[in-house]
Amino acid sequence: MESIQSEAALNFCQACAVRNRAICADLDDEEIRILNSIGRRRHLEAGEQLFWEGDEAIVVANVIEGLLKLSTQTSDGKEQILGLAYPSDFMGRPFGNSTPYGVEALTPALVCTFQRADFDRFAREHPKLEHNLLERTLSELDRTRRWMLLLGRMxxxxxxxxxxxxxxxxxxxxxxxxxxxxxxxxxxxxxxxxxxxxxxxxxxxxxxxxxxxxxxxxxxxxxxxxxxxxxxxxxxxxxx
Amino acid sequence: MESIQSEAALNFCQACAVRNRAICADLDDEEIRILNSIGRRRHLEAGEQLFWEGDEAIVVANVIEGLLKLSTQTSDGKEQILGLAYPSDFMGRPFGNSTPYGVEALTPALVCTFQRADFDRFAREHPKLEHNLLERTLSELDRTRRWMLLLGRMxxxxxxxxxxxxxxxxxxxxxxxxxxxxxxxxxxxxxxxxxxxxxxxxxxxxxxxxxxxxxxxxxxxxxxxxxxxxxxxxxxxxxx
DNA sequence: CGCAATCTTGAGTGATATCAACAGGAGTGG
DNA sequence: CCACTCCTGTTGATATCACTCAAGATTGCG
Structure with a gap:
């Protein structure tokens, strides 16, 4: 199993549909090899939950295919969707202790998951990935702020x-x-x-x-x- | 004028009130020296605008003292405040073309500004700073998303x-x-x-x-x- | 003291929520 | 193929919360 995984490792990422758009863009072959060895692909059915709000932040993930929602709720059960995750989007909370939102697949989805500890370590050692993640997070923050205008004033x-x-x-x-x-x-x-x-x-x-x-x-x-x-x-x- | 600035350079940052909390935390003396040489301190009166929404993103800044608001408005003039910036907070849009929100001082404030081009170059060459900025941006995104629940459901x-x-x-x-x-x-x-x-x-x-x-x-x-x-x-x- | 800006309070309206009934499709089983 | 059910969405009636418009009250300031 292990050897099959590592043998297939390069192909996995190389053939990845979001290879050039996700945070792993521009990484070299060696980096991709490592990333591949710590990542696992996972299929989700529509309606299936990837993580729950308040979970220990054990996992982070990239969307390869499908659409997922990030959401939270008030204590009296009213839900607010915080964002949608499309292919190449990143989900989860690196460098933190708990995931502040739940993630659920809206369509059948394929994601690439990482144990947060593995991901954090890799990120800190590979500035290029951290840079990609930073750019993506800044864009997401801009988008989220634009949505605040919608929620508050429209x-x-x-x-x-x-x-x-x-x-x-x-x-x-x-x-x-x-x-x-x-x-x-x-x-x-x-x-x-x-x-x-x-x-x-x-x-x-x-x-x-x-x-x-x-x-x-x-x-x-x-x-x-x-x-x-x-x-x-x-x-x-x-x-x- | 120039020489006074560069002579005072090290002292400026070293004496900075947010030195250990802002994104420049953990940088070494040499890095701080460079950062200092590209940064300028600026005082703002309450009500004074630091940048306008839609500005070319020419400047980014750190808050040293005071409180500022980030805000945007609908085309019919209703305003939504997107967030408040406290001492040590970072403002502006690195690696992007336009600032998607306006920034105005709510109290007298002291900020440390950088030309975006200078800042971007320095950041890309100094992963430690990018990492600090990433952690800060991730936290800000979490906070912003929590505020979405307030706006949408409370x-x-x-x-x-x-x-x-x-x-x-x-x-x-x-x-x-x-x-x-x-x-x-x-x-x-x-x-x-x-x-x-x-x-x-x-x-x-x-x-x-x-x-x-x-x-x-x-x-x-x-x-x-x-x-x-x-x-x-x-x-x-x-x-x- | 008087003026301007900001805030508070009141009255009435309106947009959205709530509660309730109904409609349309998809799946199931006879 | 048709009843039956379940689920989701639509529509209607009513209630309510927040907005709007308007008038005062308070505060700060020249």
């Missing part, structure tokens, strides 16, 4: 318009080939309740806003899990 | 209770001497409007909640800019 209409535009942008690059997949039609990887938990609303308010947008011809909803943006400019005006 | 009462407890905690270590300053009585460095902008509320709602807490005996308000926590446990229950 009404339901602005929130949903912003959400739809954000999703269409983030889900589009999937087919980043020459024939780029239309960003206007996409599958919603979140349920209405989860959308509500992202936007700080209730499921009923989200549903009503969807209906309103549909009746105004801004969007179409072929099914519960599909959305089509029909008047992007108008949505952009609403989102501002 | 009511006005929970928000203000959380705010008061947070302030009392963050302002307390000022007198971190043996005779620690009481955390229960503190000066509010924010106006009612600014508190509203932190909490995603209106000034009237904040004012009403203050009055309610005062009438319930949870807090005292000796003046507009002072608060005294009288029933901390009760506030903690409300904040959850």
């Amino acid at each position: 009404n339901a209409e602005q929130k949903l318009a912003t959400f739809l535009l954000d999703m269409s942008e983030r889900l589009a690059p999937k087919g980043c080939a020459p024939f780029e997949q239309s960003a206007d039609a996409f599958e919603l990887p979140l349920s209405r309740q989860q959308i509500a938990d992202v936007l700080g609303l209730t499921i009923e308010t989200v549903s009503r806003q969807f209906t309103k947008f549909r009746k105004q011809g801004l969007i179409d909803l072929p099914s519960r899990r599909e959305a089509v943006i029909q008047k992007r400019e108008r949505l952009e005006e609403l989102a501002q | 009511n006005a009462e929970q928000k203000l209770a959380t705010f008061l407890l947070d302030m009392s905690e963050r302002l307390a270590p000022k007198g971190c001497a043996p005779f620690e300053q009481s955390a229960d009585a503190f000066e509010l460095p924010l106006s009612r409007q600014q508190i509203a902008d932190v909490l995603g509320l209106t000034i009237e709602t904040v004012s009403r909640q203050f009055t309610k807490f005062r009438k319930q005996g949870l807090i005292d308000l000796p003046s507009r800019r002072e608060a005294v926590i009288q029933k901390r446990e009760r506030l903690e229950e409300l904040a959850q």
